[in-house]
Amino acid sequence: MIELTTNFIDLNWLNVMYLFFVGLVGGLVSGFIGSGGAFVLTPGMMSIGVPGLVAVASNMCHKFPKALVGAIKRAKFGQVDVKLGLVMGASAEAGVLFGAHIQEYIKKTFGDAGSNLYVSVAFVIVLGIVGSYVLLDALKTKDDSQANKPEKITKIAKWIQSVNIPGTMVYFKSLNAKISFLFTIPLGFATGMLAATIAVGGFLGVPAMMYILGAPALMASATELVIAFVMGLVGSFKYAMGGFVDIRLAMIILAGSLFGVQLGAIGTTYVKDYMIKIVMSVIMLVVLVSRGLMIPVYLSQLGVISPLSEMTVKILKSSSFIIMVAALLTGALIICSALYKGLREERKLRRLVELPSSDTVK
Amino acid sequence: MSKRKKSFVRVLFFGAITGILYAGLFFNEPIINALCARGGLYALFPVATAFVFSFAHGNFTNYFWQALGVEAKKGAEKTLRDRPVERKEIRTQLRA
Numbered sequence: 001m002i003e004l005t006t007n008f009i010d011l012n013w014l015n016v017m018y019l020f021f022v023g024l025v026g027g028l029v030s031g032f033i034g035s036g037g038a039f040v041l042t043p044g045m046m047s048i049g050v051p052g053l054v055a056v057a058s059n060m061c062h063k064f065p066k067a068l069v070g071a072i073k074r075a076k077f078g079q080v081d082v083k084l085g086l087v088m089g090a091s092a093e094a095g096v097l098f099g100a101h102i103q104e105y106i107k108k109t110f111g112d113a114g115s116n117l118y119v120s121v122a123f124v125i126v127l128g129i130v131g132s133y134v135l136l137d138a139l140k141t142k143d144d145s146q147a148n149k150p151e152k153i154t155k156i157a158k159w160i161q162s163v164n165i166p167g168t169m170v171y172f173k174s175l176n177a178k179i180s181f182l183f184t185i186p187l188g189f190a191t192g193m194l195a196a197t198i199a200v201g202g203f204l205g206v207p208a209m210m211y212i213l214g215a216p217a218l219m220a221s222a223t224e225l226v227i228a229f230v231m232g233l234v235g236s237f238k239y240a241m242g243g244f245v246d247i248r249l250a251m252i253i254l255a256g257s258l259f260g261v262q263l264g265a266i267g268t269t270y271v272k273d274y275m276i277k278i279v280m281s282v283i284m285l286v287v288l289v290s291r292g293l294m295i296p297v298y299l300s301q302l303g304v305i306s307p308l309s310e311m312t313v314k315i316l317k318s319s320s321f322i323i324m325v326a327a328l329l330t331g332a333l334i335i336c337s338a339l340y341k342g343l344r345e346e347r348k349l350r351r352l353v354e355l356p357s358s359d360t361v362k
Numbered sequence: 363m364s365k366r367k368k369s370f371v372r373v374l375f376f377g378a379i380t381g382i383l384y385a386g387l388f389f390n391e392p393i394i395n396a397l398c399a400r401g402g403l404y405a406l407f408p409v410a411t412a413f414v415f416s417f418a419h420g421n422f423t424n425y426f427w428q429a430l431g432v433e434a435k436k437g438a439e440k441t442l443r444d445r446p447v448e449r450k451e452i453r454t455q456l457r458a
Contacts, residue, residue: 061412247387248388248394
């Protein structure tokens with residue numbers, strides 16, 4: 001237990017401001033695309049020296065109340081499928097508990113470097129696969145939505161919606177169909193396990209709801225907030241029981257992130273579905289590069305590869321950090337410009353409606 | 363305009379509560395760190411803290427953007443108030 005206390009880093013003003021900013025942008029992104037935004041927050045915390053496990057745990061503790069606030073906001077826009085969120089959330093719980101167990105085991109056996117390596121490798125693999133798939137799909141849907149075609153449902157989603165297993169069929173409003181809840185179990189479990197590993201279950205949950213179950217991107221990203229709340233609550237409790245939650249870190253991030261999550265949620269009402277996919281994939285792929293650069297550092301710390309020179313470690317660390325910041329800013333910029341454009345057009349439209357109406361109605 | 367004024371008062375109210383909460387957190391840092399690192403049933407402490415902070419701060423940020431005039435696209439918000447009015451209109455049209 002004494003060793004655990006030393007896991008909490010000392011905070012100075014610079015760190016606090018940095019975390020607030022990271023939280024703001026992370027919240028902005030998560031309000032917009034639905035996943036916890038932790039893919040920027042976890043590495044963000046790790047880059048100022050927070051051990052991987054404490055970063056994941058503290059992140060989760062700020063995530064569930066934030067997800068609740070975001071879900072309530074987006075439910076007002078009619079984008080949340082609460083039933084699907086709760087059903088997926090239940091199996092995600094099991095995934096979280098399993099994933100947290102693995103995390104603790106790795107930390108005990110291989111120490112901080114092992115835990116950091118595990119988190120980073122999981123990031124690279126998941127972001128690589130899901131990020132490129134979502135990007136390809138976003139480019140495809142962009143053409144479709146310009147031609148005003150409705151969003152297509154994938155073949156696998158069509159098949160799942162056609163299977164009838166008596167006694168297990170549930171109607172979900174986001175899918176506008178009845179499906180067997182058995183299909184949601186592995187998806188929820190994988191989402192939860194990933195959430196406990198890298199604190200971003202949404203990277204699996206959102207694409208799974210979109211491509212495997214057939215939910216529209218807007219609703220999938222909003223429903224993910226319900227899943228994030230359910231599993232974040234239990235996950236935080238589990239990590240907190242081990243003494244891994246640094247509440248100071250969690251609350252600083254929450255401070256910035258609640259500003260962001262509200263803004264991100266408002267932003268979704270001004271954009272088309274494909275825009276959410278583009279933002280999601282661009283950020284995923286940039287963060288992948290940032291985390292990938294750190295893998296050799298952790299490998300050398302574990303003695304798997306020959307030790308790197310101090311200079312190389314420094315270069316790798318700073319380029320990873322700079323790329324991370326670039327990912328944050330890119331995402332924030334895309335969302336803010338979409339929001340700005342939307343707000344401006346809306347005001348222009350309102351003015352047009354207000355002014356000429358008095359002239360034309362004669 | 364009055365809506366904005368209302369939001370502004372609420373921003374101040376929830377802002378003050380949030381400020382007090384954060385001040386409490388950082389002025390009692392050693393105790394709070396000790397409570398968090400303890401584990402076991404003390405896990406309730408960080409979880410409950412997160413709930414309280416998010417309630418105060420969530421309201422603060424909500425009214426903050428509202429006071430600045432950053433709001434969702436009109437028509438996107440489906441409030442319960444809007445629905446019955448729409449239905450009433452349809453019914454009168456049908457009867458006519």
